[in-house]
Amino acid sequence: MKTVRLGAGSGYWGDMIESATTLAKHGDLDYMGFDFLAELTMSLLQGAKRRDPSKGYIPDVVPWMRQLLPITHERGTRMILNGGGVNSPAAGEAVAAEIRRADLDRVRLGIIEGDDLTDRIPELRAAGVPLVNLDTGDTDFDSIADRVVSAHAYVGSESIVEALEQGAEVVIGGRLADSALYVGPLAHEFGWTPDSGQWDAIGAAVTIAHVIECAGICCGGMSSQWKDVPDPWNIGFPIAEVSEDTSAVISKVEGTGGLINQWTIKEHLLYETHDPADYRMPDGIADLTTVRVEEIGANQVRISDMTGRERPDQLKVQIGYTDGWIAEGRVLIPWPDTLEKADRCEEFIRRRLEIIGIEPREIRFDRVGVDALGGSMISRPSSDPEEIEVRVAARVETRAEADAIRRELTHFTTAGPVGTAFGAQMKAREVIALWPTLVPRHLVPTNVAVEEVTRRAHIAS
């Protein structure tokens, strides 16, 4: 039976490059996917692009491709990345430069665009798209319309498949859904395309993609099994060997750290998937309730019996808009009387804010080491801890107010109790709030351009 070997080379912007190069060298891979994007990333990258039109892609793409291209080119492994961020063409130019630097010949590079809707919002609204907030049900888009900084659709794998059909060895896009990075090659190899109507197979592809798309996080990373996970500092990234019958074996390169067993795969099937019978991705809907998970060897888990349903007609779109500022600061309080000093700190800040006339939209005091994570679920300790870090976070309308609140923490160290330690305070940060919504698929066409990067072109230019 035909099998295809997929590897995950990155699960987030800032992931471990050594794990990626080990996987590329020893994973015997047909394809490698690289996810670099989180919910806020596109807004941050839009800001970078506004300041410099040659930016807006994930800067890590350059060092990663520099290290990986010589390895993958020699082995015939094709790479798919969403590190194009909000500027895939610029990422493409940077990667082309790396191809030339490595003196590789005839590398086909596919660049995907079409997911960026930042400048198309008025047009979409004119076409009757209501842009209702998916999480809150809020229909008043006008309330944020003039503060929008980014709008991006999570797009599926059609353009990836097209690029692969045109022989692309490296495919770079923007807000390609994480799952699309892996559904694309499977659709290309096995014909699991929307036209084929093989929704169970596509559901299986979405499920397999979900399991590996966070890289080390299905291999004992961020794991409930952490005590049993060997050498996490050398964590192996996952390989999915996918069979034509839609089952897959998840494994990793022998000798790497990390752990793959039923628990690490189950915890990842559950990770951020919400209603398990209705895991919606642009390429199809996966039903995670039918999946079978079997340990078949050391660090080898087989997943099978996946099912799915037809892809949704609408794509999820994440809109980012500015919504005030956050000031955050911390002081470290030593024993004795740690609890009482922490109370004094809170009272001090509240009184000072009254005096300087700032009323935050929201303010929060944490006693780090006591209740910063558990909040009201945690009862007050019966004895004084050795140390308490008091953390103050406040949401205000302007940067000036945010800076003023941070200054009050230094006033606490000088006007408050003896022994209060202060480090470098954090900078105020602008809030980019998110407005998730839906846009009909037919209004978000993507396109791909495949070009061949050759030595000759380099010499000629």
Added chain:
Amino acid sequence: MPTLLHDLAYTRSGDKGDVSNVGIMAKGSEEYKMLRAAVTPAALKRFFGDLVTGEVHVYELPRIESLQVVMYGALGGGATQTLRFDETGKSMAALMSRFPIGGDDDEQ
């Protein structure tokens, strides 16, 4: 003394916007039965108190003997705007591990 969820299951949490999810994996079939009975939306709302302001859903995955808990309004506005230290709610899984199972009554 009630048993803690920690003794019966493994947990791990994640975020999407202001929605927190906690995956609960039973350590065995008996444990899965006990969890299904005890981990209800109403009990979870009581347990998390003001940390969760919205609806709570509990989904069952019998083939992997796991529950998926999805809680709305659970992250102080979501990673990009929350004032919480734990912006992405990774620690919700740890808080969940203290959820009481059984005991004399349903109260905490």
